Amino acid sequence: GQQVMQIPQYQHVQEGEDFTTYCNSSTTLSNIQWYKQRPGGHPVFLIQLVKSGEVKKQKRLTFQFGEAKKNSSLHITATQTTDVGTYFCAGQTIKAAGNKLTFGGGTRVLVKP
Amino acid sequence: NAGVTQTPKFRVLKTGQSMTLLCAQDMNHEYMYWYRQDPGMGLRLIHYSVGEGTTAKGEVPDGYNVSRLKKQNFLLGLESAAPSQTSVYFCASSSNRGNNQPQHFGDGTRLSIL
Numbered sequence: 609g610q611q612v613m614q615i616p617q618y619q620h621v622q623e624g625e626d627f628t629t630y631c632n633s634s635t636t637l638s639n640i641q642w643y644k645q646r647p648g649g650h651p652v653f654l655i656q657l658v659k660s661g662e663v664k665k666q667k668r669l670t671f672q673f674g675e676a677k678k679n680s681s682l683h684i685t686a687t688q689t690t691d692v693g694t695y696f697c698a699g700q701t702i703k704a705a706g707n708k709l710t711f712g713g714g715t716r717v718l719v720k721p
Numbered sequence: 722n723a724g725v726t727q728t729p730k731f732r733v734l735k736t737g738q739s740m741t742l743l744c745a746q747d748m749n750h751e752y753m754y755w756y757r758q759d760p761g762m763g764l765r766l767i768h769y770s771v772g773e774g775t776t777a778k779g780e781v782p783d784g785y786n787v788s789r790l791k792k793q794n795f796l797l798g799l800e801s802a803a804p805s806q807t808s809v810y811f812c813a814s815s816s817n818r819g820n821n822q823p824q825h826f827g828d829g830t831r832l833s834i835l
Binding site: 611612650652653700705712713714 | 752754756761762764765771778780811813817821822823824826
């Protein structure tokens with residue numbers, strides 16, 4: 609079945625530094641979504657990428673969808689303590705029944721002040 | 722705005738006991754989902770529903786049953802709880818208006834099986 613892998617599993621970042629988390633799918637995707645889960649909380653939708661090579665920005669967060677629509681990345685600049693949490697990518701294949709998503713294992717981000 | 726509401730928030734069961742987790746959404750969404758979250762494994766889909774009266778298996782359905790008798794409610798049942806089912810359970814819903822719809826999650830149910 610479809611698999612979505614995320615690396616790294618953990619990311620320790622000094623406040624103010626940049627980092628990137630990567631997401632790779634075993635199959636071609638129709639779209640990829642990113643979610644953020646704060647410690648003790650629930651996943652919250654951040655953004656969705658649909659087009660090949662698409663790049664979207666949300667303030668200090670930059671999301672990219674690969675040309676082959678099998679990989680994606682999230683880059684955070686000037687990390688802040690508010691960025692602490694686990695970031696999940698979730699892929700949807702073409703005509704997925706019920707708009708099902710396959711989630712990656714997540715990248716847990718810890719920020720050192 | 723309640724969104725997606727899950728009850729209970731916490732529960733401890735003994736092996737072999739049964740229980741039902743409740744999920745309710747007030748966004749008139751057609752699609753609903755049950756996930757379990759274990760450390761380092763992300764969210765794994767247990768069962769899902771594309772509408773009232775319909776359910777389908779996800780990635781890890783064994784040991785669970787579901788029912789969607791009303792559009793706004795999606796119930797997850799454990800008939801005979803096992804320690805391997807200790808996890809955090811999330812319910813989610815999404816619109817059926819085309820692809821690319823985000824999922825909205827409840828606050829989760831933290832379930833421990835002793």
